[in-house]
Amino acid sequence: MNVVVCHDLTKQYGRSKALQNMNCTIAENKITGLIGRNGAGKTTLLKIIAGYLHHSSGDIQVFSENPFNNLKVSANTVFIDNEMSFSQGLTLKELLETAGSFYPNWNHDLALKLFDYFSFNPKQYHGNLSKGMKSTFNMIVGLAARCPLTIMDEPTSGMDSATRKDFYRALLKEYIAYPRTIILSSHLLDEVEDLLEEVLLIKSGEKCLHLPIDQLKEYAIGVRGKTVGVASWTEKMELISMQEIGANMSYAVIRNDRSIKELEDARQLELEITPVSAEDICSYLTSKTKGGIDHVFSRG
Amino acid sequence: MLLNADSMKPIYVQISEWLENEILNESISADEKIYSQYQLAEMFNVNPATAGKGINLLADDNVLYKKRGLGMFVAADARKIILGKRKSSKLHSLVTELAQEAVQLQVEEEELVTMIRDMHQRIKEEQS
Amino acid sequence: MYLAEVKAWDIVRKQYRYKLKSYFSVFTSLIVIQLLAILFSFNGTGMGGGTSNSISYEFYYYTSDIILVFMMIWAFITAIIITTRAYRYDDFSFVTNRTISQVSNILFLLSASIFAGITVYLSTHLFQILAFYFKDNYSIIVDSLSFTEFLMGMITSILYIFLFASAGYLFGILVQLHKGFLLIIPTILFGGLILDGIGGNPTLFVNVTNFFGEETSFILFICKVAIVSSILLLASLGISNRMEVRK
DSSP states (O other), rough: EEEEOOOOOOOEEETEEEEEEEEEEEEEEEEEEEEOOSSHHHHHHHHHTTTSSSSSSSEEETTTTTTTOOOHHHEEEEETTTOOOTTTTTBBHHHHHHHHHHHHTHHHHHHHHHHHTTTTTTOOOOSSOOOOHHHHHHHHHHHHHHEEEEESSSSTOOOOOHHHHHHHHHHHHHHHHOOOOOEEOSOOOOHGGGGGGGEEETTEEEEEEEEEHHHHTTTTTEEEEEEEHHHHHHSSSSSSEEEEEEEEEEEEEEOOOOOOHHHHHHTTTTTTEOOHHHHHHHHHHTOTTTTTTTTHHHHO | OOOOSSSOOOOHHHHHHHHHHEEEEEEEEOOOBOOHHHHHHHHHHHHHHHHHHHHHHHHHTTTEEEEETTEEEEOTHHHHHHHHHHHIIIIIHHHHHHHHHHHHTTOOHHHHHHHHHHHHHHHHHHHO | OOOOOOOOHHHHHHHHHHHHHTTTHHHHHHHHHHHHHHHHHHOOOEEEEETTTTTEEEEOOOOSSSHHHHHHHHHHHHHTTTTTTTHHHHHHHOOOOOHHHHHHHHHHHHHHHHHHHHHHHHHHHHHHHHHHHHHHSOOOOOOOOOOOHHHHHHHHHHHHHHHHHHHHHHHHHHHHHOOOOHHHHHHHHHHHHHHHHHTOOOOHHHHHHHHHHHHOOOOHHHHHHHHHHHHHHHHHHHHTTTTOOOO
């Protein structure tokens, strides 16, 4: 069953489009990574799914219903981001108890254990926490809520690296203990890729790719060698990226669908074939130009 | 447990190879239940689907068999299958690489064969 | 996948409880304002005096009207405050939808108005006692009220306070909808009053005040306030149902 179904989903702010004809489905009980550059529309998409924002056109269904202003969606969804605000009149401990009264599957034992582990002061207020501590607290709410749809928008922002690792581990263990649909948006695909089952890559408000993570890792290959060789070998291929990396040396990225014959040719041309990490594939695919940042600095 | 993140091998292949090693060194014997995908996911800190793919890889090679409702078990001839597989794939690719390197370094055929023979003998002696 | 089914009324109750706890500071400000109002009232809202031959007298007229007026302003401002972004977003960190947020807000305002109405009466008494001890009065005449009169007075105060809260709430929601209303509404309000007064014979303000103030039937008065408040609040509900959260 699909938890989220978007069909030609568009969100317009004035004249600019944050989302453009987005078509995607997110299947039940999978951890999906929502990846994209800054301003690609990740947060807008997540907020529409959570029912915070209206969409301008197209269709969106969450649990087979329109999420905007929908109590059923709200009760079964938890949306964690760093803008999350909690009442200034309640202490952290009271906030956890309140959250517990709202979410039907809330695991208070887990919430308290995590709360202690990350050494929160029960009498403190949310507004007085540092950015990283806020993220950590929000994450505790997100995990303990055990909502069938758990959305986390950049959940680790501000966390130190040890806390981030703890968080990923906690997320995985919670997911195994209580499977649910998790959408995780992140800049740091490298850090989260092992956790993910699928990756939804978006670029300028449109879907770029939606693949299982294993396929994404094998999506492309890199070719390094003499510029002439690289150019002649890739002549008839569709380039994902092409960079000059020094005197007469080039590095090209292409789809990983070459025949053995072609790979043999590459060897003859003394080209080195290397795998491309999922993170690199994503940044090449979402780059505005085929040359990347070097393009900006190139002479002529 | 750590996986080699820089390795060219996909994680699920690394997991299936780790399981093969467990079978080869008899940490898990024939007809014994293998780790579930959730146990593996926790051990290696990866998504259970990825771990499941690693298990399926072994099931496809008949190293594991499925008992309905109970999970995956090690086949009786698992060791034999794994050894055969390693010989054909791993050794083959290692030999290819070795030969290529030898050609590039202009090592003659005789010299290469001698090197391999010596190393083979030494390791056998050390093990016995 | 197991999806939780929740009842709207159940969530309203939870949001209401959450608000009572988290908006506690509202009640602190209420107490402070009442104390201030008592202080203001000390000079008396009216005074007079006279002399005849050998007797001179002065009289001071003390009422709790100022306390009530202060409470009405307090209710108006409190209502505006809870429509602001920070307060609205707090609801959405937990389970809710727009209607539930609004209904729980309205319930909160109603509770706050009741609390304020009751305390107005309590402070009146406190005030009278203070006036007795701290002013060199030779004689004090206190209106003696029957229990029903006392109750009617209290309900009237509560209704007035709630009326102002409703007005403040709609104003707040309109401002949240568009910042322009922050200018437009006062302009219309004061502009209307000024235009009305240009002829030297203002009727608008007087009529509005009389609509409530001159009503002699207690039941009709309750109806009038209930209807006007409902219109104001339903308008707020309708508007806010389309508003987005955390843009």
